[in-house]
Structures are given as C-alpha cells and as structure tokens.
Amino acid sequence: MPISEQTPISERTPVSERNLANAIRALSMDAVQAANSGHPGMPMGMADVATVLFGEYLKFDASAPGWNDRDRFVLSAGHGSMLIYALLHLTGHVRPTLGDIKNFRQITSPCAGHPENFMLDAIETTTGPLGQGLAMAVGMGIAERHLNSVFGGEIVDHRTWVIAGDGCLMEGINHEAIGLAGHLGLGRLNVLWDSNKITIDGSTELSTSEDILARYRATGWHAVSCDGHDFADIRRALDEAIADPRPSLVECKTVIGYGAPTKQGTSATHGSPLGGDEIAATREELGWSHAAFEVPNDIRAQWHAFGQRGQEEHTAWQKRLDSHGEKAEFQRRMEGRLPADNGLAAHIAALIDGPQTIATRKASEIALEAITAALPETIGGSADLTGSNNTKTKALKPLTKDDYSGRYIYYGIREFGMAAAMNGMALHGGVIPFGGTFLVFSDYCRPAIRLSALQRARVIYVMTHDSIGLGEDGPTHQPIEHLQSLRAMPNLLVMRPADAVETAECWDIALKSANSPSLLALSRQNLPQVRTKATTENLSARGAYRLKAAEANRRAVIIATGSEVEIALDVAANLEAEGIGTDVVSMPCWELFDQQEQSYRDDVLPDVMPHEIVRISIEAGTTFGWERHTGMRGLRFGLDRFGASAPAKVLYERFGLTASAIAPKVIEHIKELQGVTA
Numbered sequence: 001m002p003i004s005e006q007t008p009i010s011e012r013t014p015v016s017e018r019n020l021a022n023a024i025r026a027l028s029m030d031a032v033q034a035a036n037s038g039h040p041g042m043p044m045g046m047a048d049v050a051t052v053l054f055g056e057y058l059k060f061d062a063s064a065p066g067w068n069d070r071d072r073f074v075l076s077a078g079h080g081s082m083l084i085y086a087l088l089h090l091t092g093h094v095r096p097t098l099g100d101i102k103n104f105r106q107i108t109s110p111c112a113g114h115p116e117n118f119m120l121d122a123i124e125t126t127t128g129p130l131g132q133g134l135a136m137a138v139g140m141g142i143a144e145r146h147l148n149s150v151f152g153g154e155i156v157d158h159r160t161w162v163i164a165g166d167g168c169l170m171e172g173i174n175h176e177a178i179g180l181a182g183h184l185g186l187g188r189l190n191v192l193w194d195s196n197k198i199t200i201d202g203s204t205e206l207s208t209s210e211d212i213l214a215r216y217r218a219t220g221w222h223a224v225s226c227d228g229h230d231f232a233d234i235r236r237a238l239d240e241a242i243a244d245p246r247p248s249l250v251e252c253k254t255v256i257g258y259g260a261p262t263k264q265g266t267s268a269t270h271g272s273p274l275g276g277d278e279i280a281a282t283r284e285e286l287g288w289s290h291a292a293f294e295v296p297n298d299i300r301a302q303w304h305a306f307g308q309r310g311q312e313e314h315t316a317w318q319k320r321l322d323s324h325g326e327k328a329e330f331q332r333r334m335e336g337r338l339p340a341d342n343g344l345a346a347h348i349a350a351l352i353d354g355p356q357t358i359a360t361r362k363a364s365e366i367a368l369e370a371i372t373a374a375l376p377e378t379i380g381g382s383a384d385l386t387g388s389n390n391t392k393t394k395a396l397k398p399l400t401k402d403d404y405s406g407r408y409i410y411y412g413i414r415e416f417g418m419a420a421a422m423n424g425m426a427l428h429g430g431v432i433p434f435g436g437t438f439l440v441f442s443d444y445c446r447p448a449i450r451l452s453a454l455q456r457a458r459v460i461y462v463m464t465h466d467s468i469g470l471g472e473d474g475p476t477h478q479p480i481e482h483l484q485s486l487r488a489m490p491n492l493l494v495m496r497p498a499d500a501v502e503t504a505e506c507w508d509i510a511l512k513s514a515n516s517p518s519l520l521a522l523s524r525q526n527l528p529q530v531r532t533k534a535t536t537e538n539l540s541a542r543g544a545y546r547l548k549a550a551e552a553n554r555r556a557v558i559i560a561t562g563s564e565v566e567i568a569l570d571v572a573a574n575l576e577a578e579g580i581g582t583d584v585v586s587m588p589c590w591e592l593f594d595q596q597e598q599s600y601r602d603d604v605l606p607d608v609m610p611h612e613i614v615r616i617s618i619e620a621g622t623t624f625g626w627e628r629h630t631g632m633r634g635l636r637f638g639l640d641r642f643g644a645s646a647p648a649k650v651l652y653e654r655f656g657l658t659a660s661a662i663a664p665k666v667i668e669h670i671k672e673l674q675g676v677t678a
C-alpha cells in the first residue's frame with residue numbers, strides 16, 4: 001500500500017508531527033548556539049519536510065546504516081548539517097550521540113561543520129560545496145539502476161533522496177547533473193528543494209529570476225510544488241514524485257529559520273547563531289518548553305520508532321539475499337573487494353614478450369580490455385571524447401535508459417557532472433567508475449576531484465592529451481600547470497606512466513587503491529616501450545624507480561615522467577658518451593614516492609651536494625615545484641608559459657625539450673659546478 005494511505009503519524013501517536021519537527025529545530029538552534037557557529041535556518045525551515053521523509057518515506061534501518069538496499073539520502077545543502085545530525089541522532093543511530101551534537105563543530109565531534117562521509121557511518125556523502133551533493137546523487141541513482149538490472153529487484157531496489165537549497169539549484173553543476181539524470185530517466189531520484197527564496201546575500205530576487213520548475217521539466221524531469229510546512233501537502237507531493245516515472249523535483253516552499261519570531265524568513269538565520277533572546281522567543285513561539293538539548297521521552301520514542309521502521313524490510317531483504325544465487329558476487333562487489341586476477345599480470349607479460357610503441361592512452365585502452373573483461377564492476381565513460389580517451393572496450397555496452405545493465409556512460413560534454421556522478425557511483429558501492437576527458441579539462445572537474453579525494457572515493461580519472469605533445473590543438477588544449485596543481489591535492493594519486501608497461505602498472509594501482517581516487521595522465525603521441533624486462537614487483541607502485549643506472553661514474557640523475565622518460569634516456573646516452581654517468585629515474589607518481597621509506601628515496605634520489613651528483617627534471621609542463629626533487633641547484637626542464645599550435649615534434653624542439661637541447665645544458669652546468677669546487 002502506498003505510504004500515504006497508511007495512517008499519518010499524527011493519528012498513530014500522541015506526539016504531534018509539529019513537535020517531532022520541533023525536536024529537530026530545537027537541537028539545531030541549540031547546537032549552533034553552543035558552537036557559536038553554524039547554520040540554523042535551513043534545518044529549521046526543512047524540519048517538517050524531513051520529518052515526513054524520515055518518518056514515512058525513507059527506507060532505512062538505524063541499527064544497520066550499511067544495509068546495502070537502504071535508500072540513499074544526500075543533504076546537498078550541506079551547510080544545514082545540523083538537520084542530518086539531528087535526524088540520525090533522533091532516529092537512534094549509535095552516532096551521533098547527544099554529546100556529539102553538543103560538541104557540534106568541535107574537533108572531538110563527528111558532527112563536523114559540514115556532513116563528512118568518513119566521520120559518521122550513516123552519512124553517504126560529504127557535502128557543502130553547493131550543487132555537488134545533487135550531482136553525486138545522480139551517480140548513486142545510476143549505480144542503483146545498474147545493480148538492479150544485474151542482480152534483480154529482490155536485492156537492489158532503493159531510491160535516492162536529496163535535500164537541495166536555492167544555492168544547489170543555481171550552481172552550474174546542477175544543470176549538468178539534471179541533464180544526465182533526465183536523459184537516463186532516473187525515476188527513483190527525488191530532489192526536495194528547500195525553496196525559501198533566501199540565500200546569504202538576501203532574497204533570491206537579488207540574483208535570479210529563473211523558472212526553475214520549467215527548467216527541470218524541459219530537462220526531462222517531473223516537477224511539483226508543495227507547502228513545506230503542511231504535512232499533508234508534503235505527503236501529496238512525495239507520493240506524486242514516487243509515482244512519476246521521471247526523476248522528480250519537489251519544490252518545498254518553506255520559511256528559513258521557521259519559528260524564530262523576529263528572524264525567520266530572513267538571511268539572518270542562514271549562517272549565524274540566533275542568539276539567546278531569539279532562541280528563548282523561538283521556544284515560546286513553537287510551544288517548546290524544554291531545556292537546551294532536551295528531547296522529551298515521548299518524542300524521542302516516536303523518533304526511535306521511525307529508526308526501526310525499516311527493520312522488518314531489512315530482515316526480509318536479508319532472507320532474499322541469502323537465497324540469491326549470486327549472493328557472494330553481490331557482496332564482493334558491494335564490499336569493493338577485487339577478484340584475485342584483474343587481468344593485468346598476463347597483459348604485462350605479453351608486453352614484455354612483444355614490446356609496443358603506442359600512445360599511453362592506447363596502452364590504457366589495451367589494459368582496460370583486460371580489466372573490463374575481468375572486473376564486471378567497472379563502469380566506464382567519457383565526456384564526449386570516447387575515441388580520444390580510449391575508454392570504451394569491447395566488454396562495455398552503453399548504459400542507457402532502456403538498458404541499465406550497460407557499463408559505458410556517454411556523459412556528454414559534462415566534465416564536472418561526470419566527475420561528480422562518478423563520486424556518487426563509487427560512494428554507492430558495487431561499481432568502480434572510470435571516466436575520461438582531456439587533462440586540460442581536469443579544471444572543469446576539479447571541484448569533484450577534490451571531493452573524490454576528501455571522501456576517499458575510488459574514482460579513476462582517465463585524462464589524455466597530457467602535454468604539448470597533443471600538438472596542433474594548441475594552447476587552449478595543452479595542459480601546463482595541471483599536473484603540478486593536481487599533485488598539490490591531498491589523497492589524489494596523480495600518475496603519468498611512461499609506456500605501456502607503466503600504464504598497466506598504474507591501472508593496477510588505481511584499482512587497488514580503495515580509499516583514494518587516481519588520475520592517469522596519458523599521452524596522445526606514441527611512446528616507445530622503455531620497460532622491457534620482466535619484474536616481480538609493480539615498479540610504478542614505488543612512485544619512482546631507477547629505470548637506467550649510470551655506467552660511468554655517476555654525476556647526474558635525471559627524473560622524468562610520462563612522455564619525457566624517452567627524452568631522459570636520450571639525454572643520458574649523450575651524457576654517458578661524455579663520460580658523465582647518468583641515472584634515469586622514471587617517476588610516474590609523486591604521491592607514492594613520498595610514501596616510500598627514507599632509505600629507498602635516498603637510494604633513488606641521492607641527497608648529496610649538486611657538484612657531486614646533479615639532479616635534473618624533465619616534464620613537459622610547468623617547472624614549478626620540481627625543486628622538491630632537483631633541489632634549488634638542480635636543473636629543471638619544462639614549460640613555464642602556454643604552449644602553441646603546431647605538430648608535437650615542432651613544439652618539443654621549439655621549447656627545448658629534446659636531448660640535443662638538454663644534454664649540452666647539463667654538461668655546461670656540471671662543468672660550472674666543477675669550477676666551483678676546483
């Protein structure tokens with residue numbers, strides 16, 4: 001029976017719905033007041049809607065936040081974090097405790113300023129950067145439909161709910177996200193819009209006059225409005241949203257800071273404590289006579305009952321899972337465990353037997369052929385550059401509105417939307433997403449890459465055309481500062497493989513890094529295979545390793561990445577011919593090198609005076625930051641300007657990134673240093 005045909009909460013319990021919602025309001029304003037920081041307005045305004053959602057609609061079991069078939073709830077308006085903390089606490093989750101809420105925004109509490117998926121089990125996503133929560137929810141909806149079609153509705157059958165604010169709907173990402181959701185017909189995605197017509201600067205009339213419902217409808221969505229303070233009307237709208245086969249936007253017309261007599265309806269409630277006097281007046285206004293942080297037993301009991309509402313369904317689901325023919329495989333995927341063989345060992349052995357001179361983007365495609373055949377949980381895609389990013393393999397059929405079992409997503413020209421959707425997919429679990437675009441457009445994905453890293457999500461970015469080596473498209477398409485700026489991001493594995501073997505190794509690392517996103521920077525141009533000997537170890541996993549050891553007395557160590565490793569080997573040959581012993585270090589991943597023990601790092605990059613051994617870097621991008629590995633007295637070859645439009649070979653010559661340009665400079669430098677010591 002549809003939920004709305006059940007007896008409304010108000011008739012089932014002596015506790016009024018308004019008072020259930022007031023418990024959220026009181027905890028929110030009290031916690032923000034205690035912290036002397038935070039956002040009371042949003043939770044107070046959306047308390048009624050949230051009470052209906054958690055009380056009657058959301059499928060969850062507070063005693064098992066990891067239940068695979070729970071509905072996913074995303075608080076896209078993350079600044080209203082007290083809303084979710086209050087809801088989780090009231091419904092009886094182990095955390096947050098009342099003590100956690102009293103310590104809102106303090107270092108000891110998991111109730112951080114904004115919701116963080118790694119702090120509380122029941123928080124699905126980290127939100128706060130507006131719009132991204134909604135966009136991640138689209139990815140969750142995709143993962144749900146995909147797993148539903150693979151494993152069946154008996155074990156995968158849940159919805160994704162979002163609470164989004166005016167800000168989320170204004171952000172550009174929102175348009176990319178809803179375009180994708182509308183196109184893919186994600187009817188189980190429901191966005192509850194906190195339409196309070198207020199943002200930080202004041203009325204939304206200051207900055208927008210958009211007909212949002214019309215925009216959503218034009219994008220393939222169902223849209224409906226309700227009075228966000230009328231419980232029956234909220235139910236009506238939610239029922240309509242559930243019944244409609246399209247994704248739904250539910251406009252909930254609310255009053256920000258509802259209940260605060262002099263401040264409600266104004267931006268004053270958005271992001272500041274209400275103040276002692278206003279809080280006292282709000283208690284009066286709401287008829288809430290309880291002390292700060294006090295929730296009366298009958299109200300607490302009703303909220304607890306909501307938290308247990310899903311237990312029966314959970315038990316029934318567990319029974320269905322236990323008798324499901326693919327239980328083990330389902331659990332493997334949901335837990336993110338890889339099969340013993342990801343297909344790469346045999347692929348690498350074949351490369352050693354028959355070396356390939358190919359672009360690393362092509363090498364990535366060949367590696368992916370093995371991976372996607374071995375790992376059915378991988379879901380690929382590209383932001384309209386499939387043929388350039390080489391992300392589609394034979395195993396991957398398109399994932400479409402009519403066939404969610406597909407494993408390839410045509411994201412369209414929506415880089416940010418793609419990256420955010422991949423975050424949602426990874427966080428949902430059961431799938432490992434990878435998606436491609438040009439490295440230069442990592443800028444378009446960057447806010448979502450940052451959230452991949454912060455949320456510890458296994459998302460794999462396939463970023464091709466990784467330098468001026470892409471040639472004729474010119475400076476708009478040639479990344480310069482990108483590698484270094486991405487390396488600056490914590491918990492992101494930026495990998496730039498030098499050849500087909502390293503590319504396979506980097507894929508292996510990316511797949512096995514369950515708590516980090518990875519970004520593969522891949523060449524457009526062909527590269528010779530520099531790794532021709534079999535190794536038992538994945539050398540790229542060291543971050544950097546000695547590819548070639550000095551023959552003559554070692555005076556130079558050249559560190560290079562990706563396409564410049566080939567050049568480094570040529571330079572080394574020139575130097576050896578002059579009696580200058582030269583190591584070549586391939587450094588596919590700075591981050592992993594940093595994690596090696598000191599003795600290993602000292603061995604690869606000996607930290608001695610430059611007149612003894614000079615360190616040199618070659619990378620076709622900014623030299624900014626390479627001092628870290630060359631030292632200030634080392635030499636850095638790169639490009640500290642924008643590129644140009646010409647064939648790749650011409651550009652490498654023009655910018656001095658050739659062995660014949662670099663070797664004499666190194667020799668001169670070494671002579672100068674000798675002069676210093678002589």
Ligand SMILES: Cc1ncc(C[n+]2csc(CCOP(=O)(O)OP(=O)(O)O)c2C)c(N)n1
Nearest residue numbers: 042128129130165166167168198199200270
């Ligand atoms: C991408 C991004 N830009 C800016 C902010 C800062 N910020 C936080 S809330 C907010 C206003 C949001 O307005 P709305 O969604 O209507 O929230 P309400 O004031 O109604 O709670 C802004 C600009 C942010 N969190 N994320």
Ligand SMILES: [Mg+2]
Nearest residue numbers: 166196198199
């Ligand atoms: Mg607002």
